[in-house]
Amino acid sequence: MDGNGRWARARGLPRTAGHSRGAEAVRRTVKAAAEAGVRYLTLFGFSSENWKRPASEIDDLMGLLRHYLKREIEELHKNGIRLNVIGDRERLGADIVKLISDAERRTAGNQRLNLTIALSYGSRDEIVAATRKAMQAALDGTLKPEQLNEQAFSGFLLTADMPDPDLLIRTSGEKRISNFLLWQCAYAEFVFLERQWPDFDADDFNGAIQEYLGRTRRYGGAG
Numbered sequence: 001m002d003g004n005g006r007w008a009r010a011r012g013l014p015r016t017a018g019h020s021r022g023a024e025a026v027r028r029t030v031k032a033a034a035e036a037g038v039r040y041l042t043l044f045g046f047s048s049e050n051w052k053r054p055a056s057e058i059d060d061l062m063g064l065l066r067h068y069l070k071r072e073i074e075e076l077h078k079n080g081i082r083l084n085v086i087g088d089r090e091r092l093g094a095d096i097v098k099l100i101s102d103a104e105r106r107t108a109g110n111q112r113l114n115l116t117i118a119l120s121y122g123s124r125d126e127i128v129a130a131t132r133k134a135m136q137a138a139l140d141g142t143l144k145p146e147q148l149n150e151q152a153f154s155g156f157l158l159t160a161d162m163p164d165p166d167l168l169i170r171t172s173g174e175k176r177i178s179n180f181l182l183w184q185c186a187y188a189e190f191v192f193l194e195r196q197w198p199d200f201d202a203d204d205f206n207g208a209i210q211e212y213l214g215r216t217r218r219y220g221g222a223g
Contacts, residue, residue, distance in 0.1 A: 001025070001044060003150045003172030003196025006216055014059045021198035023064055027072070032202035034079060034113045036209060041115050048122030050089065065119070069099035073106060080112030086158040087121035097158060107159050116162065123182040130156035159184055169205070171197045189215055 001164040008018030026043060032039045046061060076083055085100045088091040092100075100119075134172060137143035143152070152161060165188045166182060173194045179184065193200075 001200075002170065002174050004198055006172065007198040009195040015057055016064075018198055019032045019061060019064055023068060025197050026068075027198045028201050029205055030076070030081065030113070030115055032205040033115075034081065035202075036206060039114060040207075041113060042159075042162075042165065043117050044113070044121070044178075045117045045219045046087075046119045047126055047179060048120055049179065050174075051091065051120070055200040058059065063097065066096060068166070069103055072127070073103045076115065077107050077109075077110065078105075082107045082110040082114050084114065084116045084120055086116060087119040088125065089120070089121045116159075116161065118180070121158075121180075123179045126158050127183055136199070154183070157183060164188070167191065167208065169193065171195055171200055171204075186221055188216070189217065 004018035004019075004022040008015050008151065029043070030041065032159070041063075045065075050061075051058065069087045073083065078136065083103050089097050094132075122201070130153060134143060134148055134153060137156075138145060138148075159181070162184075164184045164186070167190075168177070168185055168188045169191045170176075171193050173192070175192050183189075189212050191211055192205060195204055
């Protein structure tokens with residue numbers, strides 16, 4: 001979800017305006033995904049590197065997150081959408097952690113769309129943490145070294161109960177993965193769009209889906 005700040009700057013607006021418009025794009029995208037029959041949607045909301053941003057901007061983002069968790073969850077629940085949050089919750093405010101837990105619990109039984117939001121998330125940190133868990137399992141005697149394969153390792157990741165992504169969409173002209181689901185995206189198809197996130201809409205989402213459907217996925221084979 002790239003381009004909030006640049007969207008605002010191009011219009012002479014504060015960055016907070018871009019983030020607010022970005023939240024509207026989240027609503028549009030979740031709706032488009034549900035209507036398209038997508039079962040799993042993961043949005044990169046706030047990276048572990050984003051903590052380096054100015055404190056005032058972080059405060060604004062956390063305020064927007066609080067607002068979303070308080071005002072949008074009932075709508076998600078009504079539409080059969082399950083919310084899941086991955087990332088380092090220890091860096092988030094205690095009230096935000098409670099709001100997340102309450103939202104996850106409220107929507108746990110929903111099955112139309114599994115919406116995952118990555119907050120305070122970094123994929124390298126996730127992989128290191130998963131490695132520690134695997135090492136501890138070996139020390140505890142519940143995992144033998146020869147039993148550690150790709151499937152077993154995936155079970156230690158934050159996305160253990162999710163399938164690997166089929167498609168990664170990146171907005172705002174950026175053409176890099178930026179520490180997002182590095183392990184999980186090994187065979188994902190990528191679509192890069194020039195459109196900034198606040199302007200992203202259902203047509204963009206559906207267009208990316210159509211581009212994906214036109215590709216041949218060989219997984220290293222001959223096709």
